[in-house]
Amino acid sequence: MTDDSRAILARVEAEERELVLPPFDISDAWVLGSRLRDDALVRELPIVIGITLGEARVFHTALPGSSADNDGWLDRKTRVAKRFGRSSYGVGLSFRAKGRDFDTDARLDTSLYAAHGGVFPITVLGVGMVGTVGVSGLPQAEDHALVVEHLRAWLDGLAGENS
Incomplete structure (x- = not known):
């Protein structure tokens, strides 16, 4: 594993610890999803967006330019999360940090599971994981970064409401 790969993994692990939300419900999912959609439209991103609870x-x-293949990827990444x-x-x-390959070493059906970037757990403080938010259609690091950007903005917005 390269130093760059270690740094990326450390950053992602920090994001997973950081992005823990207060209570999150179906109305919140609509607002978060709509914000992601509006931003993606402005940027002309050819993605699909999905949120589960x-x-x-x-x-x-x-969004324009996306396809049913993106839906398939989103479903497979959601199952992994x-x-x-x-x-x-x-x-x-x-998996890569341990010198392993997810597709073979996880022993999961690769038609159902994909360990590629783009889906992030919705974790609620004091509760745990309650769902997922994800996108598919960009290179995996960009899919991941877009979701993280919007989860951070969500938390920042909530902090602003409470100040």
Whole structure:
């Protein structure tokens, strides 16, 4: 593993610890998803966006330039985040850090699971993981970064409301 790879993994692990939310419900999912969609439209990003709470998909949208393949990737990355309780990017990076390949070493069906960046757990303080928020359509590091950017903005907005 290179120094750059170690640094990326450390950053992603820090993001997973940092981005813990206060209570988050279906109304919050709509607002977060809508903000992601509006931003992606302005940037002309060819992505799909999905948010789950429990096993329910509570927000989904596809933007111009995206395809059904992006939906498939989103579903596979969401399963990874739910199964491992962390970001799909972090899972893939962790396997590589140990010299392992997720597709073979996880012993999971690769038609159902993909440890590529883009899906992040929705973790609620004092509760744990309650869902996921994810995008698919960009290179995996960019998918991950977009979700992190919006989760940070969500937390910053809540902090602003409480000051």
